Amino acid sequence: MKTGNNSFLSSVFFEKDKRWLFIWVTALCTVGIWDVLFLNKPALGKVVTGFVNTFVIAALVVSFTLLIGWGLTIALHFLSRKKNKTGYIILTFFLNILRSIPQIVGVLFTYIAIAALITSGKATSGILIFPIMAVCMSLFIVNELVDLMRDRIDHFMKLDFYNAMRVCGIKESRIINFDILWKNSRIHIFNKLIAVFGSAIFLQCSVDFIISVGLSSEVNAVTLPVTLGSLLAKIDSKQDILAIGNTLTNPMYFPNLFFSHLLGVTVAFLIVFSLVCIYHISNGYAERHRL
């Protein structure tokens, strides 16, 4: 007879998404304990703040992408069924423009605009900035989710059950929202949201790194929240990362990375390892549900 513990262990061992989630959490805890023991307190504080800020913004991006994506999908669906297609054309045109702007360029411009608003005093720096940043990033990611949801709707509308439900007098909005998107597509949507979470971390770190390296005199560290990307761009972290290269020609230097260069190595590890784990979780989830 299987016990609860055994089934948990077997699911962690055999199900890729759960296994990688377990590995990710375990690695984060291990790095956390190591940093508490060997990293100085001010640097530790910065790492914790950067990590929390990055993941909070990424989580907000996921939430806003879901909300905006769902809203746009429904709007596109109903506008496309109207006789007057003006609304549909305008919305599609707007989405196509967003699609044609590389995500990094879009996010970079919007972040610079946010920083300018903060500097001019029109937006106050603080907790309000997080949702603004997240909404801006969501706008450049949302197309992926809209495409997925529209594909799902188109697929189910070709099946008999859609017409059967319409004949039974069920409202179209209920069929689309509840029967197609919620009941039959939520696993697909959730899988896409995991990927969006990874993209958000990648974009957030990259844009913050670029801003900190290239626009440091224009957009200083005070205007935008500290994230893993901006932490990595700091001179201390950069020197720590450069030390990794040193170990290629001087392997005996390797152990020093975990003591003398802990700040940069930790930040780089948190970014890279999180991206790898999120990718595997998303892939594993898709495999487990046969998406």
Add this chain to the structure above:
Amino acid sequence: MIFITLLLAAFIAVIRTVNVHQEEHIGSKVKQFLDIPVTNADDRFQRALLEDAMDIFYPDQTEKNDTIVQEILSIKDDQFNEQLQKSHEKRRLSFKAFIEISLMYVKFLVIYIIVMLLTYYGVQTIASWRFIREKYAEHTHIHFPDKSLKHKITFSKSVKSFIKTLFYLVFFSPAYVIAYSIRTEFNTDSVFFMIFLAVVSNGLLITYTNKFRAFLISESRKGYIDTARVKNLNEQFTISDKGITPGALLSPVKNFKGHLFNHIFKNAHFQYLSTLKEQASFLITGLIIIEMALNIHGYLNYEMLRQILYKNYELVVLIAAYIFYTVKFTEIFTDYLMYREMKKYENR
């Protein structure tokens, strides 16, 4: 595209107008006197000369003249200092600037096309190789269960997993992490390094390799595969002369004639074409990150970052327009490829 071009041109015109108005506004109170040549605002002689001239032209308002002179000198001083400080920074969209940026764009385009071709080749080759290996392992597991290592944990398997994880860490690293890690040992500012970085970093190669592999797996489960088997096609999934030849696997134009894999590959390839738009956008994002984050001088996206810093928005708009065109032309090209392939399948 025409609409966006017009929109961007209008935007540049607006920026120009705003700049002119700002410049006019600076000297609005003493605008009529700003043409007076004052070479050194601190020179007492020039100051006295200006005061005397003002008193001659506007007598009986000495106090007002003093204020005007002070203001003129102050503006002249500011203009001189600003010119000195920003002489290398402030630029407008001139013909020379246009040509310079266009040349940078050509360089960007060449790198983009090379990286696109390399990833296109790499994605298909690595995914095919992985698929063939997995098929072989599956075959061994079914027909020779004693030899199979599928559910066994061995030392070599653990080492392989560890190396695989290391590769994943490299492939998923953002470009700037890899570049800074090896900056002390290699020249990271060369074009070749940029191309290498664009191919291996930012998760580009690995993401699309896995996508292509997923297409191969899903195609291999379809009904037409059984039909192909019945027709007695070669289904030996080994990289050898008996199965899939190394030459066919490594060839840029892949053809596995007489092998079951040929049909799986061609159908997966058709699906992969539809993801090229997404891959191109991802690649452009990667190239932008590399050029901007590594501060590689003389490249399009670094130039954009520099012009944002100096607030030369006319040039920023031009560079943004070039990037937009790249994405759009890639989309058009991909649509054309899809159309051509569709025609082939529909016997048109």
